[in-house]
Amino acid sequence: MLYFVARRLVSALSVVLVTLIVTFALFFVAPTDPAGAICGDRNCTQERYNDIKENLHLDQPLVQQFAGYTAGIFAGRTFETAGVKQKCSVPCLGFSFKNDRPVTQMLKERLPVTVSLVAGYAVIVLTIGVFVGSMAAKRRGTLGDRALMSSTLILSSVPYYIVALMISLYLTILYQILPRGGYTPITQNPVAWFTGLLTPWLVLGLYSCTQYARYSRGSMVEALSEDYIRTARAKGLSDRVVTYKHGLRSGMIPVITIFGLDIAGSLSGAIFTERIFDLQGLGNLVLDSLSNYDLPVIMGTVLVSSVILVAMNFLVDIAYSLIDPRVRLS
Amino acid sequence: MTNPANDDAKEVQDSMVETPAGDTAAAKRGPSVATRERRQGSINPSGETPYLVVEDLAVKFPTADGMVSAVNGLSYSVPLGRTLAIVGESGSGKSVSSMAVMGLHDRKRTRITGSIRLGGDEIIGLSENDLMKIRGDAVSMVFQDPQSSLHPLYTIGNQLVEGYRVHHKVSKDVAKKRALEMLDLVGIPNPQRRFSQYPHEFSGGMRQRAMIAMSLINDPKLVIADEPTTALDVTVQAQILDLLNNLQKEFGSAIVLITHDLGVVAEMADDVLVMYAGRCVEYGTAEDVLANPRMPYTWGLLESIPTVSSANEKLRPIKGLPPSLLNLPDGCSFNPRCPYKDRVKGELCTTQLPDLLPVDGAGAHTSRCHLRDKASIYEAEVAPRLG
16 A cells, blocks of 8 residues: 555656646747746836846746756745845745745635635535435436436536526525625634635535536446445345445445546636636636736646646545555556 | 255254254244245145245336246245255346345336245245345345455455344454354455455455355355356366355255256255246256256256267257247247157147146156156157266
8 A cells, every 4th residue: 555655656746747847848938938028018128128037047048947946946046126136935936026926925825715615616526416426326217316317417518607607696696695705714714714615615516516426326327236236235234335335435436536537627617716706716816817927927826736636636546545455456 | 976965954953943043033033823824835845844935936027128027936945954956047037036035126126926935934025124134144145256246345354244243233343253253164264364355355266255154144044046156167166066065064054056057956956946938847856857857948958068978079059049038939938949849749839838747746846848758758868868
């Protein structure tokens, strides 16, 4: 088991390294002109342009730039804007000259919002989604099963942002059934944190629940038709134990695999959710940064998101091996 | 081959009643007067009091193409300590009928009529909750493929402990002790280590031993073994059969062995029931059925066994395929494949379903065939071919 974890960890870290190189290449090797973007169109003298280039270390060769960027993550570095030295402490992901702040600081504010959002999402899809799917699998062929499955199909054929906008409009603004969205740090006030995120969670979670219910139903139908389910029944176990212990344990495996892949999707779903419910998370940050061409922030966000993604997939792999002992062998 | 299981079984039966546990269990499942009277009609070739009595069992289920009669008018009985082998091709209804005994059929889709009695108590019509108490406790099952029948994600120990604790309110430690005992009993070396291993860490034979340990952990009165050796290596098959034989002597259970392997039948069975297209076509003691079969289908089964001495001969399969259960042929179900139907006068074979009748006018050996001179045909034509 330890060996398995170590191996997964090594592969996860190498993915992060590759992401780092690719992101860096995308933004600095591609025909973009960060200094020009920062300098702006008006009042951009050649002198000022060169100054920015130097302060951003953009005059150095690419390899050196990359080394500087990477070293900054582990050791921190300093930038200079308008003659003022800015310390960018570990882990330094660059410096946003647009906002005059280190990127890390900005991300630190935004990250908890998105993480809270995605965590709530994960809890909802993995409990309600899986449970509903298992129930449908257990009662497959009945009216309830068919009604459930066709309604999930209808719901998932409406684009997510429309559902989210409608719910936001009708349930939080016109009829104030659900609390308006808003973020309060959990350390400050857990109750406010919960109520502020409740509506975004429900919208993001319940929408995807329909798909998770479908996946779970499929894999549970398959799991419940296995021979060992018959054995479990032959032992005299109750239907509930057979379904939710013996069946679910096998049925969860494909669902968890999909969940690992879906984390990326849920991050992009978070962009809509944050916009619609006005949560200042990574999604909103990246949208703002894109519109004002704040390259260091975009790059930092991409890097952090990819690290989150890799970390989640690492956790999924571990969960996978805990559920299925045979995975540890290969 | 002589089979001493009979006498041993009686002893075991007696000794079981003496133990307090057996006493209370017997009292719990003790037959009422009414069922005792009904039981008089049940037949067993040995003449012993049977534990499992199946009478006129019919299993039907609707499919998209119509109602399938998987089992029709099936009757048999098995006393404690005795082994009944149910023989037949795939789709002959042998597995379906035993699933019904376990109550493992799909309750919503399957229609079951007739009577299944365990120790005198009717189980057809019991609620799911009542059936759950019987399953794995009084009746347990050994499945064909231990690879797929054991849960791949739970340790062997976990699965055994679970099986024991469903029916016994004991702590995990007590159950573990029992599980280790069972693993040892079925000949799994180093039970302590094996206990915490997963099925994929076991070999095929060891897995089936574990499966048997699991099915016997609650000391069942009836074990249904559904082709327990089909998925195993030939060398391991004999070991597993020996194990079942020995354990039966120790536990005194009745065994219903479902198989299509007549070699297994010869080794294990006290009684044999041959099924074809959902019906019993021949039923009697193993000696009667194997040495003096009285039904062309049984002859066909026996002839189709390749022997070592006939290495240069062609295989002699039963020609044709089993009929669709949706659309059984008129008359005897076997008539389209029967090489002897010309010997019966008129259209009897194709128009009238033969009754299951005693082969010699009386006695327990019965067969379902219109042929008048079954004995002489067998002696003159079939027996010589069997070598």
